[in-house]
Amino acid sequence: MRDRQADAWFREDxxxxxxxFTREADVVTFNGDHLRTREGIATGMQYYFDTYIDHTRLHTLxxxxxxxxxxxxxxxxxxxxxVPPSTTCRPDSLSRNTNVMVRQHGRWLQDSFQNTRVVALPPTT
Structure with a gap:
């Protein structure tokens, strides 16, 4: 599952x-947005890929x-x-995520995913 997700991320799909994800899954993104259902996740992630995420790879530490x-x-x-060609994580790109996984029909899917910045954003003035 992790490899399929990383491949989809790289292809921006x-x-x-x-x-x-399961059909009724929830995703809380790095920015705190809440995407609901597989269709909502597909739509929301495609918007991020088209607007903010450009040719990056996911890297697990x-x-x-x-x-x-x-x-x-x-x-x-x-x-x-x-961000290619980099092979190391920038401190401001580190995140920690928690995944609730369920096995359905012999396949592991994410039922809930919450992603959090490791390093907080600086306060605004």
């Missing part, structure tokens, strides 16, 4: 990105998986967006 049952897991992951 909102629909393929959303396909890694660490990942911790905890199983809450045979068909449910919680993943806490730290990573960033890499």
């Amino acid at each position: 909102g629909r393929a990105f959303a396909a890694t 660490d990942e911790h998986v905890r199983f809450a049952g045979p068909d449910r897991a919680v993943i806490v992951r730290t990573g960033c967006q890499l």
